[in-house]
Amino acid sequence: MQSEKIEVLGHAISNGKGVQLNLDIAKLHTRTKIQVPIIVERAKKDGPTLLITAGIHGNEINGIEIVRKLISKKFNKPERGMVICIPVVNVFGFLNQKRQFPDGRDLNRVFPGSPRGSLASRFAYHIVKEIVPLIDYCIDYHTGGDGRFNVPQIRISENDDEILNLAKIFAPRFVIQTEHRDKSFRHTLQKLNKKVLLFEGGKSLHIDDKVTNAGVVGALRIMENLGMRDFSKELESIEGKVFNTRIITKSSWVRAKYSGMFHCFIRLGSKVNKGDIIGSISDPFGYFERNIKAQFPGYVICINQSPIVNQGDAIFHISKQ
Structure with a gap:
């Protein structure tokens, strides 16, 4: 909750005031400041x-687009409380269209960070020290990595009734209960007793209107439920x-048994039964094509949209329910 002085x-x-601030704790090797609005x-x-964040991975553009829309439509202006938006957390990666920080580290694997650690670790430390103590709730927007396209979904931890209720209010197609990933932003916030919804939708270096709409609408539902503003x-x-x-609560990846050209036969979010042919892998010369079958019934929550896959690549993520 807020106090008179923040x-x-x-x-x-x-x-009743709004302001744009800049976090500028780091510089490029050219001594140029990199400011995070x-x-x-x-x-x-x-x-x-x-707190509404996106772009912890610099190439996850769709999350950035969601926060941009929230700001451009002035949906981030509450009637009660305070909204802090960081549309591009990893500006370094965004400039280079890369997932990682310039030091090669994944920012989402170094929280809560250290004031004397790597560049990514120092940046994580300042986010946790300067911003996190002020907040009660967080929506953190992500996309699938590389060519893996996630159906819009919310990821939460188990055994938290309040966050499960908020996830249902966000109303995605799927809510996925997953274990903590050590040193992630979500894990760090949860240890500090902050309530976090992690949104996944779309894929890297891509903007999808349906994913964007799902992310925007979900944020409005959450703000309305928290009593921050009427968005009816x-x-x-x-x-x-x-x-x-x-x-x-359970899911598993189907991995490629062969290297080759990948053909998908099903839609994202669709239900499959055990034995259904859901795709195929072929060589580029027309000599062989092998079907991919579902090994268990469930819903398809992610599809690898890369046209070429290697043996062992994750190609379908399917729930086990």
Whole structure:
């Protein structure tokens, strides 16, 4: 909850005011500062503080597009509480269209960071030290890595009834309960008793309108549920298909048994039965083609959209329910 005086990065934020700040703790090897814009909007009335982040992996553009839309439509301006948006956490990776930080590290594997660690670790430390203590809730937007396209989904930890309820309010097609990934942003926030929804949708270096819409609408539902703003008119005008959210507790990857050209025969989000032919792999010369069969029934929550795969590559992610 808010108090009368709130400081973000050393700047006092008054009731009813908004400001763009810059986190500029690091420089390129050319001595050029890399500034990470942080957009803060505080309402006149007290309420919860929501952090909305994207681009922890610099090539996950669709998440960045979701936060951009929230800001451009002024949906980040609450009537109660405060919203902090960091549209591009990993500006370094965004500039280079790469997942990692310039030091080669995955930012989402070094939290809570260290003031004397690697470049990524130092950056993570300042995010946790300067921003995280101010917040109550977080929505963190991601996409699938490389060519793997995720159906819009929320990932949460098990045994947290409040966060499960919020995930259902976000209303994605699927809610996936997963174990903690050590040193991830989500794991760190949870250890600090912050409530986190991790959104996954789409793939790297790609923007998909349906994924963007799902991410925007979900954020509006969460803000409305937290009492931060009434979005009933906005939701009525932009809301798409409403799904019966399915809770997934177990899933498994189908991996390529051969290297070759990959052909997908099913739609993302569709239900498959054991033995269904869901794709094939062929050589480029027309000598062989091998079918890929589902080994168990479930829903397809991710498909590798790369046209060429190697033996052992993950190609389908299917729930086990």
